[in-house]
Amino acid sequence: MIEDFANRNDLKNYRIEQFNEQFYKQAISSFDQLSTWPRDLRDKIGKEIEFSTIKHIKDNYSSTGDTIKTEFKTRDGFPIESVLMQYKGGRNSVCVSCMSGCPVGCKFCATGKMGFNRNLTDREIIDQIMHFQRALVKKDQSVSNIVFMGMGEPMLNLENVAKAVEVINNPMKLSIGIRRVTISTVGYVPQMRGFFTQKHKPKLAISLHAPNQKIRERIMPTVSELHPIDELFEFVDWYEKELNKRITYEYTLIKGINDQPEHAIELSRLLFNRLALVNVIRFNPSRGLPFESPVEETLQRFTKILNTRGINTTIRYPMGDKIGGACGQLHSTNSLNT
Ligand code: SF4
DSSP: HHHHHHHHOOOHHHHHHHEEEEEEEESSGGGOOOOOOOOHHHHHHHHHOOOEEEEEEEEEETSSSSSEEEEEEEEOOOOOEEEEEEOOOOOOOEEOSSSSEEEOOTOOOOOHHOEEEOOHHHHHHHHHHHHHHHHHHEEEEEEEOOESSSSGGGGGGGHHHHHHHOOOOOOOTTTOOOOEEEESSOOOHHHHHHHTTSSOEEEEEEEOOSSSSHHHHHSSSHHHHHHHHHHHHHHHHHHHHHOOOOOOEEEEEEHHHOSSSSHHEEEEHHHSSSSSSEEEEOOOOOOOOOOOOOOOHHHHHHHHHHHHOOEEEEEEEEEEEGOOOOOOOOTTTTTTTT
16 A cells, blocks of 8 residues: 555655554554654545554454454445454464455355355455554564464455465565465365465465365365365375475364264375374354354364374364354354345
8 A cells, every 4th residue: 555655656765664664563553653754744645545444343352361353344334353362472363354254155154154245455454464463562562473264265365365465474564474374275276376376375274174075065065066175185286296385274073074983084094194284173153054063072082083093183272262253153243144
């Protein structure tokens, strides 16, 4: 945004640097606080550019206070949700949305159930992060990690996600190392190939959730019919060969669907000898979704089988599940479709 304003107004580079330092790093709360700029320039930018492209609606705190799910609206009235997860040791991770709603319609996902409003712009993505950055800077902290795991499928909003990643990683702007940025996708293979041949290569998480095509079709019909699991793993072969980087596989355990020992064995065969980390996540029950959570014992058994068979596996206990801020739970009460 500042680049366009600078071009229009013939600003020198040092003015852009001053802006970036105060807007992204010091996380000022209005253009009026751009103290390194003269008053007339502050007034001009205030008239030409919106300070934030999204409107804050409300915050929902987890009982422990370490997770905040925040609801926003776009200027044209569509709901967005983001989550701040604060870990011991100072890691502040923001889970951002790249769409309002989602067109993919995975059967276990609350966002998929609410339908699709529209893609978010790069600024609408960045403004979610800036909301939390402003709150953290006041406590002498900052956002340290970004995960694209909120509402929407990043590979279906590639241009805006790529632009947002550039701002996140740019040393003059948010300056968050690319290894602290994770893109999660359900597996739109052609777009993934395009994205991971670009300059900025964040970490990759694949929402797999099934050990075979049949179960994937049942719970993720849209993507798995377009890009079957064999095609997805051809991409994985390419990614490992080209980038030699580990992929995280998200696996939501759903009672009676994909949580049995034979599913764990099949998954271990699929991932054997690969650079893989499996995150096993217990299904988060959400209003209107026709699935149940497995019991803790099933979770432990599934994970043990994978680990015993040499697959690096952890159970991801979600932060914020009581506030609807866990994986597959983002779904606004302000949705225009509900
Ligand atoms: S899991 Fe991801 S891609 Fe599937 S419906 Fe939910 S947000 Fe969309």
